[in-house]
Amino acid sequence: MTAQPLAGLTSLKVKLGLLVVASVAVALVVASLGRAGGVPAWLSIPVTIVLALAVTQLLAVGMTSPLREMTAAARRMAVGDYSVRVTATSRDEVGELARAFNTMARDLAEVDQQRRELVANVSHELRTPLTALCAVLENLVDGVGPRDPDSLAAALAQAERLVGLVEDLLDLARVDAGKAPLTPQRVEVRALLDDAVAESRVLGRDVSYEVHVEPDDLVVHADPARLRQLVSNLLDNASRHSPAGETVTVAASRTGDRYRLEVHDRGPGVDPSDRQRVFEPFGTLSATDGTGGTGLGLAIARWVTDLHGGTIRFVDPEPGADGARVRVDLPLQPHDRPLPRQEDVMPVPPPVPTPESQPQPPAYPTPRSAPVPASASPIVVPPKPLLDDWFGTYWPERGTPARLSILLGASAVGVLAAIVLPFRNLGLGTFLVLLAAGAVILAANRDRRDPFVAACAGICVLLAATSVVRAAEWIVVLCLLAGGAVCVCASARARTLPGFLVSGLSWMLAGLRGLPWLGRTLGALTGLGQGSVALLRTLVWSVLALVVFGALFVSADALVAEWLGGLVPDLTLDTAVLRGFVAIAVGGMVLSAAYVALNPPAVDQSAVAVRPTAARYEWLTPVLVVNLVFAVFLIAQATVVFGGHDYLQETTGLTYAEYVHRGFGQLTVATALTLVVVWAATRRAPRASVADRVWLRSTLGLLCAQTLVVVASALYRMHIYQEAYGFTQLRVLVDVFEAWLGLLVIAVLVGGIALRAAWLPRFALLSGALVLLGLAAINPDAWIAERNLDRYAETGKVDWAFLRDLSADAVPALAELPPDLQGCALDELPTDDDWLEWNLGRERAADTSIAAPVSWAELEARCPASD
Structure with missing residues (x-):
C-alpha cells in the first residue's frame, strides 16, 4: 500500500492547508536557489513548477482515492455486486465516509442475500402446491382419476394454499410499505381457538391438541381474520416441530386490560440465541429433526401482533417440561387501523428487476454476481484514475506496467547531462547525452521494429551528430529541435499533421498524464x-x-x-544549483518522452472528420479563384521576363533587386497556403463519381503546377537578392525552406494521381529533417563565407561585421583571404576544448593557420570599408 504522509491528520481542511503551504514553500525555495545560482528563467520556471507539482502529488496521495473508489464501487453495486469495499486508511472526513460506505455495502450485501433466499424459498413453497394442483388437474383431464367432488376439493385445497401463500407475501409487502389495515371486532376466544385447532388437524400431522381458555367465555376486540392467522401460524409451526404422538397445548388467559395466548409444543425447542432471529422472514427454528417451514409463519405472526399493539416472544417452558413455548400478549381493545384510501396506499413493491432490465452505468459495468460468503474476502475496487476525466479517450490510462529500468535510465541521463552540459560548448558530450536519452526512449518504444520508428531513430542520431560535426550553433540547435520533433512523433505513432502537432503537446502533458505510472514505478522501487x-x-x-x-x-x-x-565537474554551490536544475529538466524531458512511447496517446483522433460537400461548386469555386490569382501572377512574371528590367523600372520605379526583395516573403507564404488549400479541398471534395475525381485531379493538379512555378520564381528572386546584397544564414535557411515546400508540392502531385496520400504527412516530417541534415552537411557557415568572399572578389563589397559573427566552421574558408585581411573577418581565434567539448568544426579551425583577429576599434582603420 502506498504511504500517505498526511494520513494521521483528522481534518481534510488541515490537509489541504498543509498541502498548499508545502507546495508554495517548495516553489519559493527552488525559485530562490535558481535565482541565486544564476539559472536562466527558461530553465528555472519549468523545474520549479515540476517540483511543486511533485510535492503536491506526494502529499496528496490517498486524499481523494477513497472518493474515486466509492464512485467505482457504487457503479458496481448498481448492477448487483455488493462484495466491493473501499480502502479507508485516513482519519479525516473522507476516511469516515469510506468506513460508512463499507458498512452500507456490507448491510446491502446482507439484504441482497435475504432477498435471494426469499425468492428461493417462495419459489420452493409455491412449487409444491402448484405441482400437486397440476397433478390433480392432469389426472382429471387424462381421465386417470375420477371427476368427483373429492378430486375437485383436493384441487381447490391446493389452489387455496397457493392463494394463502400469495396473501402472506402481500401482507408482508404491506407491512414493509406501512399500509396494513386493522378492523377490530368482538371475538370469542374459545370459538376462534377451536376453529384454528380444527383447521390444524386437517393437515394430518400425528399430534394432538389441548385448548385452555380462562375464563371460558373470554371475549376480546381484535381483527378476527388477523387473529385467526396469528393462531394458525403458531399452531402450524408447533405441529411441524412436535414429534409424532405428542401434544400441542394452546392456552388463553386474561391479565388486567390485556390477554395472553401461548402455544407450547414438545419439540426440541429454540436456542435462546435464536429466539429473535426466528421471527425474521424465512427464519426457521433449529429443529434437531431437520424439519422446517418457509419461515413466513412466524414473521406474519409477529406482524399481526404488532398490528394489534402487542408483543410476541419465545419463553422458557414450564419447569419439568421441554419444547418451544411462544407467548403473545395483546390488548383487549386495540386501536383501529382502517383500510386507507386507494390514493394513499403505497403500491406493492415491483418484482426484483433482472440484470437485463436495469440500466447499465456509464463505467465499470460488471454482471450481477452471487453474494460473497461471510468467509470470503471483500473485493477492494481500485479507484478510477483522477486524470482520466481530464484526458478522456484522447489519452486513457491503460494500466501501463511499472518500468523501473526506464525511470532509472531517465534519472541517469539527467545526472549525465548535469555533469556534461553546463559550462561547456556543444560537442561530443552533448552527443553522448542525446544518445543516452534516445536509448532510453527507444527502449520504452514497443514498436522498435516498425520501419517508421526505425527511420526516425536513425534520423535522430544523425541530427544529434551535428553537435559534434558543426560549430555553428544556429544550425545545430535547429537540428536538435527537429530531432526532438521527430522523436516525439515516432513515440506517439502519429500519422497526420494534426497528430504531429498534438504529439508535441503530449510531450509537455506527459509529466501530468504519467503521474499514475510514475507512482506505480516508485511503488515498485520501494516495494522490493x-x-x-x-x-x-x-x-x-x-x-x-x-x-x-x-x-x-x-x-x-x-x-x-x-x-x-x-x-x-566543479561542484561549488553556484554550479551545483545550475547542475541540479539541468538534471531535473533533462531527466524529466526524457522520462516524459519515454512515457509517451510506453503509453502513446491517440493523437490522430484530433483530426476532425469532415463531410464532403453536397454540391461540387462549394469546393470547386474557391479552388478556381486561387488558380485564377496564380495565373495573374504568372502572367505578370512573364511580362517582367519578356519586358526586361527597363520595362520594370519604367512601370514600377523599382530596380530588379528591389523588386525581388519585396516579393520573396509573400511568395513563400503563398506556397505554404497553397498546401493548406489543397489539404482542405481534398477533405471537402466528394469522390463518388468519375466527374468528381476528374475535377479534383485537374483543378488541384493545375494549382500545384502553378505553385511550382511560384517556387521557382521565389528561389530565383532570392538568388538575385543574395547576389546583390550578400548571403546570410537567414536567407539561406529561407531558401532551403522554400525548396522543401516545393518538394512537398511535388509529393502532393504524386499523391493526387491515385487520390491516396496517407503517407504524405510522415513524408513531410522525414523529408524536412533530411533537408535540414543536408543543410548541415554542406557546412552552411563555410558556404556563406565562400559566397561572400566571391562577391568581394567581384565587387569589392563585403560586410566584415557579418563575417566576424560566423562560427568556427567558416575559419578554413576565411583563411583564403589575403593575410592582411584575415584578421578583419575574425572576432576571436578558437580555444582549446576539453574532450567533452570536442567538435570537428572547432578542431579544423584550430588547426588552420590564420592571422590574429583585429579588434573592433581597429576594424574601420585597418580593413576596407564594408557594405
Whole structure:
C-alpha cells in the first residue's frame, strides 16, 4: 500500500492547508536557489513548477482515492455486486465516509442475500402446491382419476394454499410499505381457538391438541381474520416441530386490560440465541429433526401482533417440561387501523428487476454476481484514475506496467547531462547525452521494429551528430529541435499533421498524464523488500569506497588527479544549483518522452472528420479563384521576363533587386497556403463519381503546377537578392525552406494521381529533417563565407561585421583571404576544448593557420570599408 504522509491528520481542511503551504514553500525555495545560482528563467520556471507539482502529488496521495473508489464501487453495486469495499486508511472526513460506505455495502450485501433466499424459498413453497394442483388437474383431464367432488376439493385445497401463500407475501409487502389495515371486532376466544385447532388437524400431522381458555367465555376486540392467522401460524409451526404422538397445548388467559395466548409444543425447542432471529422472514427454528417451514409463519405472526399493539416472544417452558413455548400478549381493545384510501396506499413493491432490465452505468459495468460468503474476502475496487476525466479517450490510462529500468535510465541521463552540459560548448558530450536519452526512449518504444520508428531513430542520431560535426550553433540547435520533433512523433505513432502537432503537446502533458505510472514505478522501487535494502546498502558502500580510495590516489598521483579533474565537474554551490536544475529538466524531458512511447496517446483522433460537400461548386469555386490569382501572377512574371528590367523600372520605379526583395516573403507564404488549400479541398471534395475525381485531379493538379512555378520564381528572386546584397544564414535557411515546400508540392502531385496520400504527412516530417541534415552537411557557415568572399572578389563589397559573427566552421574558408585581411573577418581565434567539448568544426579551425583577429576599434582603420 502506498504511504500517505498526511494520513494521521483528522481534518481534510488541515490537509489541504498543509498541502498548499508545502507546495508554495517548495516553489519559493527552488525559485530562490535558481535565482541565486544564476539559472536562466527558461530553465528555472519549468523545474520549479515540476517540483511543486511533485510535492503536491506526494502529499496528496490517498486524499481523494477513497472518493474515486466509492464512485467505482457504487457503479458496481448498481448492477448487483455488493462484495466491493473501499480502502479507508485516513482519519479525516473522507476516511469516515469510506468506513460508512463499507458498512452500507456490507448491510446491502446482507439484504441482497435475504432477498435471494426469499425468492428461493417462495419459489420452493409455491412449487409444491402448484405441482400437486397440476397433478390433480392432469389426472382429471387424462381421465386417470375420477371427476368427483373429492378430486375437485383436493384441487381447490391446493389452489387455496397457493392463494394463502400469495396473501402472506402481500401482507408482508404491506407491512414493509406501512399500509396494513386493522378492523377490530368482538371475538370469542374459545370459538376462534377451536376453529384454528380444527383447521390444524386437517393437515394430518400425528399430534394432538389441548385448548385452555380462562375464563371460558373470554371475549376480546381484535381483527378476527388477523387473529385467526396469528393462531394458525403458531399452531402450524408447533405441529411441524412436535414429534409424532405428542401434544400441542394452546392456552388463553386474561391479565388486567390485556390477554395472553401461548402455544407450547414438545419439540426440541429454540436456542435462546435464536429466539429473535426466528421471527425474521424465512427464519426457521433449529429443529434437531431437520424439519422446517418457509419461515413466513412466524414473521406474519409477529406482524399481526404488532398490528394489534402487542408483543410476541419465545419463553422458557414450564419447569419439568421441554419444547418451544411462544407467548403473545395483546390488548383487549386495540386501536383501529382502517383500510386507507386507494390514493394513499403505497403500491406493492415491483418484482426484483433482472440484470437485463436495469440500466447499465456509464463505467465499470460488471454482471450481477452471487453474494460473497461471510468467509470470503471483500473485493477492494481500485479507484478510477483522477486524470482520466481530464484526458478522456484522447489519452486513457491503460494500466501501463511499472518500468523501473526506464525511470532509472531517465534519472541517469539527467545526472549525465548535469555533469556534461553546463559550462561547456556543444560537442561530443552533448552527443553522448542525446544518445543516452534516445536509448532510453527507444527502449520504452514497443514498436522498435516498425520501419517508421526505425527511420526516425536513425534520423535522430544523425541530427544529434551535428553537435559534434558543426560549430555553428544556429544550425545545430535547429537540428536538435527537429530531432526532438521527430522523436516525439515516432513515440506517439502519429500519422497526420494534426497528430504531429498534438504529439508535441503530449510531450509537455506527459509529466501530468504519467503521474499514475510514475507512482506505480516508485511503488515498485520501494516495494522490493529485502532486495531494495540490499541494493541501497551496496550503493552506499560502493560510493564510500570510491570516495575514500579515489581521494587517496588523487592526492598521491598528479596524472590521476588530472584525469579526475576532466571527469568530475566543479561542484561549488553556484554550479551545483545550475547542475541540479539541468538534471531535473533533462531527466524529466526524457522520462516524459519515454512515457509517451510506453503509453502513446491517440493523437490522430484530433483530426476532425469532415463531410464532403453536397454540391461540387462549394469546393470547386474557391479552388478556381486561387488558380485564377496564380495565373495573374504568372502572367505578370512573364511580362517582367519578356519586358526586361527597363520595362520594370519604367512601370514600377523599382530596380530588379528591389523588386525581388519585396516579393520573396509573400511568395513563400503563398506556397505554404497553397498546401493548406489543397489539404482542405481534398477533405471537402466528394469522390463518388468519375466527374468528381476528374475535377479534383485537374483543378488541384493545375494549382500545384502553378505553385511550382511560384517556387521557382521565389528561389530565383532570392538568388538575385543574395547576389546583390550578400548571403546570410537567414536567407539561406529561407531558401532551403522554400525548396522543401516545393518538394512537398511535388509529393502532393504524386499523391493526387491515385487520390491516396496517407503517407504524405510522415513524408513531410522525414523529408524536412533530411533537408535540414543536408543543410548541415554542406557546412552552411563555410558556404556563406565562400559566397561572400566571391562577391568581394567581384565587387569589392563585403560586410566584415557579418563575417566576424560566423562560427568556427567558416575559419578554413576565411583563411583564403589575403593575410592582411584575415584578421578583419575574425572576432576571436578558437580555444582549446576539453574532450567533452570536442567538435570537428572547432578542431579544423584550430588547426588552420590564420592571422590574429583585429579588434573592433581597429576594424574601420585597418580593413576596407564594408557594405
